[in-house]
Amino acid sequence: MNRVDYLLAAIVLVVVASAYVIFWGGYLRGDYAVIKVAGKEYETVALSQNIELKVEGALGLSILQIDDGRIRFDHSPCQAKQCIHSGWAEKTGEVLACLPNRVTVAIEGMESHFDSINF
């Protein structure tokens, strides 16, 4: 390996490190949650409130809890309770889903997490 190799290795290392900063750092919290039942839009709620939300799904009532800018499944009629175990969602782009009850919750924001993406 010569000097140019080490230089290239350093450049690649910096690029990879900055990828972590760009794609992992500085998460923006989402502003609202889009709730869908069976693929159809059910309700869009702001995350800036503390409420419980009842959503009628395919199996029964899913109860969503919104608290301090985040949202989670609190009660669900499904068997595995995967949706409850996935916990809180707060970042733009995060998705919670209860497949048996066909309820999905997608976090969206006014501002996107990324300023711009060019390809």
Added chain:
Amino acid sequence: MAEVLQATRGDVRIAWLTALAITIHLAESALPTILPGLKPGLANVVIVVALFLFGWRTAVWITLLRVLVGSLLLGTFLTPTFLLSLAGAAGSLLLMGLLFILFRFLPGKGPGAVGYSLLGAQGHMVAQFMVAYLFFIPHEAILHLLPVLMTAALLFGLVTGLIAMQVVQKMEAQR
């Protein structure tokens, strides 16, 4: 008069090296992976060595033939896998080609096999990821995977480059 196409020495060389690259590619595809698309890419050893000893044109031929024939043998021709494979190949060839051309005009010794391999691996991963993001999973959440995949590309690129460096040294000593 019918013209007879004569295979030049260069053609035969490309054929040999392509066969070698395909063999490695097939052997590697039998290995289990943690994440789809995450492979060491050992076939790139052949391509980096070819780039080094015989130039960029030879490397391009070997890569494209490897992608094409490899996909035919694995039954992934024209499937999403093929598209990803092609995108990765194009990305790595592009970066390695730019590097190759750049150091033709610069004085001094250019990068060694490791430098080419590191850059090629990143080009491969990023191009592949862009295609996956644009055509298959256009969701912001998968962008979080990119740094991890780039780290993997860094490691695999380093390993591939070190192997290629050994091969180049041995082959140059034999000349």
